[in-house]
Amino acid sequence: MSAKPPTSLDVAREAGVSQATVSYVLNDRQGVRISDETRARVLEAVDRLGYVPHAGARTLRTGHSGLVLVPLVDVPYGPLAVGLMEELDRELSRLGYTMIQYGARRLKGMAAARAWAELRPVAVLAPAGRLTRQSVDVLRSAGIKAVIGIGVVGWSSEIVSTMTLDHEGIGATAAEHLLARGSRTLTAIVPAEDGLRDMGLLRAAGVRRVAAARGVPYTRVDLAFSEAATAARLDMWRAVDTTGHARTKHGVFAYNDEYAMLLMAVLADNGFSVPGDVAVVGCDDLPLANLLRPRLTTVRLDVTTGPAMLAQTLDEIVRGGAAGQRRLALWSHALVERDST
Amino acid sequence: MSAKPPTSLDVAREAGVSQATVSYVLNDRQGVRISDETRARVLEAVDRLGYVPHAGARTLRTGHSGLVLVPLVDVPYGPLAVGLMEELDRELSRLGYTMIQYGARRLKGMAAARAWAELRPVAVLAPAGRLTRQSVDVLRSAGIKAVIGIGVVGWSSEIVSTMTLDHEGIGATAAEHLLARGSRTLTAIVPAEDGLRDMGLLRAAGVRRVAAARGVPYTRVDLAFSEAATAARLDMWRAVDTTGHARTKHGVFAYNDEYAMLLMAVLADNGFSVPGDVAVVGCDDLPLANLLRPRLTTVRLDVTTGPAMLAQTLDEIVRGGAAGQRRLALWSHALVERDST
Known part of the structure; x- marks a missing residue:
């Protein structure tokens, strides 16, 4: 193995042909006739020496690198x-x-x-x-x-x-569905994590837009991925109707399926019924969505x-x-x- | 914007200096004295022309591309x-x-x-x-x-x-733990999906090794990620002790947390108790592991x-x-x- 990478000149010497011939063979150039025997000799020399053209050289030949x-x-x-x-x-x-x-x-x-x-x-x-x-x-x-x-x-x-x-469209689609299923309030969860927060704000804006258009109360909840943090936010859905009528059904777009799973686990641990008290929509349609009980309604992105x-x-x-x-x-x-x- | 990318010669002309000077400035070459004024002129010309050295050129200069x-x-x-x-x-x-x-x-x-x-x-x-x-x-x-x-x-x-x-070690660790917690049989789930199957076989080999060493019955279950396919495999754990003694506790290493979630959902839907009837270990410690009920024992990889x-x-x-x-x-x-x- 040589210390310096082999060049097309090394290949030409090894094969006993001109450098131009090496170039013709490797680039499969049209309109140049090269015998099968010469072609084979060049390709053998390429293999023996381990010659690799530089990407820059290919750019020069083909006009682009691919x-x-x-x-x-x-x-x-x-x-x-x-x-x-x-x-x-x-x-x-x-x-x-x-x-x-x-x-x-x-x-x-x-x-x-x-x-x-x-x-x-x-x-x-x-x-x-x-x-x-x-x-x-x-x-x-x-x-x-x-x-x-x-x-x-x-x-x-x-x-x-x-x-x-279209992140905003995802939030809007979830919100329209929650209202159609009878939710009387809308909440959008926005992840507190860096990197997710920006997407969360865009999705929440879609929920807010639908809430404003329909005159429904809207709340944004910025949430770390933690059971304790989630449990601390449940009071907003706890208010019961003291006249004995059915409670208000609340609708939550949980940003994604994992946040939806977090929310559903904490709701269940605290005696809330899903979807009776709180309806939950996720996003991504991960395998876990269909394994949750109740099975999770979610927004699926078709990529x-x-x-x-x-x-x-x-x-x-x-x-x-x-x-x-x-x-x-x-x-x-x-x-x-x-x-x- | 020119059709051809600018070269260091173009930069030299634009700055009114030699090509060597451009090279000295751009490579911050030691031992060459260049006035601040000349350096500034070269860098301005670089910006104005949008000159970018080729990665290959850098390789030649520094010995490697990084x-x-x-x-x-x-x-x-x-x-x-x-x-x-x-x-x-x-x-x-x-x-x-x-x-x-x-x-x-x-x-x-x-x-x-x-x-x-x-x-x-x-x-x-x-x-x-x-x-x-x-x-x-x-x-x-x-x-x-x-x-x-x-x-x-x-x-x-x-x-x-x-x-x-070390995939085999993951399976072995899960198996040792299942035995320590009282499992009397060991099962390893191997995902049927391409790309996961090879890793699954390696992890299963670790479970098999421990089972053989301890003289415990071992079963390998090749499983597609589907509730129906999983439900069809539950019979192996259904046998009850007809003398009224406690059932045998079965131990399953489920390949990863998602397969563990699949298995736990199907076990719960079919009246099995986890961990009473079947103990389950996942792998990866995804956020979902801690949100499952019961919370999932899993193998965490420290990367x-x-x-x-x-x-x-x-x-x-x-x-x-x-x-x-x-x-x-x-x-x-x-x-x-x-x-x-």
Whole structure:
């Protein structure tokens, strides 16, 4: 094993051919006739020496590297995000691209753009908050053909195409369902954890919007993932109707299935009936949702079409066929009705 | 915005300095005196043109790219794997490396090694099953300084350092605990899903080993994640002692917390008592474990030290300070005793 990586010149010497011939063979260049015997000799030399062309060299040959760079973000990756990335990787592979998830999560602004650009990806798919006009210019100047921002619905960009995440719509869908099932108040749980809080606020805004439109009392509850913290908030649902009439039925959108499970466990431990006293809606439709008793009504995000559309759009932009800025929804959502509402 | 990415020559022209001066400024070269005014002019030109050095150029300058390439694998990423990667990214960042997770999950063997090598990472951390002597040679020839294989305990390699995953030990720990709590039979659940099945078999082997050593009946149950499939397997625990003595207490290691939740829901629906009739142990200590009733006894994997040790070892190998092949455990595990056993 040599200390220095072998070059195409080393391959040419080993095979007894010219460097141009090595290049023709490795790039499968059209219109150049090379005998099967020569081709075999070059490929044997490549194997023997362990020659690997540099990604930069491939960029020069094909015009692009085929790499799609997706920066990792500094929030906990739940099953939804993990599933989205898996699906996107699969779709990009089908189109001949390779997805790489880029670490160094704390890099921001121009420093981040420069670091990403160093790998000469053909496309970058980044959270909108990490893209400024200046950083997009850096990416474009480095030859990156497609820069796509991931932002929430309502976030708008003139500089890049965007994938939108409709968190507010999730909250609104849960709220409409709770009202349809007879809830007389609406509560939105917002996780206290960093990284989840922002998404929680957006989902809560959807609940608040529906509550305001229907004239229903609305409460936002910021909650750490703890049984004690949850138990401390139960009083708001304890008030009974002293005239002997049925209690008010309360509706809660619990942010996700795990918070819904937390809430349901604490409600049960404290003698509340679900859905009689409190109706609960989760989000994600994790395996646990259907295993809870009562089975959990939840909002399911359909991520089967978003990644395919994204990969398709990215490919069109790279090939120069996409005019103007595009907008795509990364998921659609739908209510899964079960027994907790 | 120019069509071609700007070069360091463009920067030199823009700043009115030599190309060598640009290089000195950007690489903060020791022993070369450059006035503050010249330095400022170069950096302004870099910003104005959006100049980004190529990663390959940096490799030539510093001897390594700082990239640690981790191929994504074709199994579902659970919270454990996601947490491990987050922790590893953080630790590598602290040491000045950048982790990239590489897609194209279906690439195998030499094709995979060549594709990884094209990015000129300084280190590759790959599943042992994707590393052969030949592919490791390709990686080393391409200048990659550290190749680390991730394998199960017992897998041994003379060609690379290894991170080991002790799945069998998890099963053995669960089994020892079940016996200590009075279980008279041992069952290991193995998930039927692709990607989980292999890990399930390893964990089950740990249960089987303990059962054999203690002379206790052992059963392996291959199970799809479905209530119906689970309900169909309950008969094995239904036999009652007709003499009126206490029933036999059965012990089940359920592979992970989600399978444990599935089993506990189906047991409760069918009138079994946990832990009276069947004691259940999960794995992962997910938030749901502590929310189940009874609260779930589980095996917790401690991944707080593994990634730091791995990053440290990788850095030592890259710097040339590590002699021979190293072996590290990626996690330690410990039983979390709750009420299901």
